[in-house]
Amino acid sequence: MEVVQKTSGRLLSLLSLLQARRDWPGALLAERLDVSRRTVRRDVDRLRELGYPIVASKGPDGGYRLDAGTQLPPLLFDDEQAVALAVALQSATATGAGIEEAAARALNTVRQVMPARLRHRIDALRVTAVERPAARPLPQVDSSVLMALSAAVQAREVLRFDYAPVSPPGAGRDSATTSPRRVQPHHLVTWGGRWYLVAWDLDREDWRTFRADRLSPRVPTGPRFTPREVPGGDVAAFVAGRFQGSDGSYDWPCRGEVVLDLPAAAVSHYVHDGLVEELAADRCRLVLGSWSWPGLAATVGRFDAGIEVVGPPELKQAFAQLARRFADAASDGPADSTVPPASH
Known part of the structure; x- marks a missing residue:
């Protein structure tokens, strides 16, 4: 039993080290764990059997890297990371991204596996995200739309989408009134509880901000582009200026x-x-x-x-x-x- 406990504790230590940095030389891991390189290799094989995608590099300076896999294996967090994760999940109800239920389930999952000392800290720290009251309920954005926009921004690919005009309260979206747009996406931002895409409009040859709840991305995306700089070089100042009615000075008119x-x-x-x-x-x-x-x-x-x-x-x-x-x-x-x- 004592040997099993030592092995389990060493596996957790090894996993924690692999999550702390991208590449680890085998000799350094052995030194940190105070074991032989052969024991490190056996422990790496055990973690692989548990579903952790660990990649090994060969050679005299060979080492290990925790890679991305097709499934999400168990993760390790230190105390501060666990608290930060719980606070972020509690605050997710105000994002308008349609992930409130998923965030609540994730928080419950994280809480269940926390040690008692951390559960007490999380239970004592209750975060209530309060948004400024709006004249009407803010629209929710499908998380798949946010993922598509974020992917296009990251890949620097031209994005095509249908953009719907503002509808009266209670009215549905009429596909006949949507307008096709073609843009170079640059940033996905939130403002006042809504999600916006900041992009260079290729047809209008100007910067635009688009409400994410009103657009429907088309597939596939277009060719890659070289990003141009947002006016002023600061996307936060640019967006604030646009919503304050400014045209270049980023100040109130x-x-x-x-x-x-x-x-x-x-x-x-x-x-x-x-x-x-x-x-x-x-x-x-x-x-x-x-x-x-x-x-x-x-x-x-x-x-x-x-x-x-x-x-x-x-x-x-x-x-x-x-x-x-x-x-x-x-x-x-x-x-x-x-x-x-x-x-x-």
Whole structure:
């Protein structure tokens, strides 16, 4: 029994070493395990019988490598890896990738094989992924679509797909209204709970972002291409700029500055991408951006405090316009429907 326990423990140690790096010289493995190279060879054969695809290289400096196989054999994780995996699986419910049930089953499987000390840590660390409430439920993306997009990005192959327009709530997708697209896929990203493909549109000769839930990949993919650089070189800044209405500057199309009769600490808690500077104990400077000048004025107006507009003039005009609208609303009069154009 003692010999069996020693052998089992050595097999686990060998497997852990093989997972830690790509290639291991046989002599180094023997040294780490404090056994002969012949024992290492026998242990490698035992792991192969258990389903681990271990490749051996011949020669005086021959060694071993844990290769990819057709089946997923048992895996070993250290304590921190196991905790990280459990947290990631708990957070998977907010990805919108349609893998919530599979993630829950995977988490239960991982938890069952954890030692008691790790199960206690995982049970104490409960992660609830909360997304910002949307006007309507966010669409789910089939995981096969995400895999197809990711594969095309990785292989650098031209992707063809049918792209459906935005449908009214409750309406199904009409294949007759879809438009065929041909793109060079570059990145698969998430934004606001949705999945997007960032790609160079070959027909429109411009960068585009496509909602993954609205596209249906076609097979086979097209020829390989040499990737071009995303404008600005930073895909996160590029995507943020596109969704903020920017065309090249990666900033809000409208940005203004005001002084509020509030402490900086009371304002900064509600401002995510703005600049708050303390001027006095009960005064601060706020620089903020928005889609439009009326939108920016309305955002600033939510603070229950005196407001001094520093600039630009478009922001002051927007405050005046909103003041007229609010006055009309309070008196049941006609509302001013004109909206000044956004300035870029």
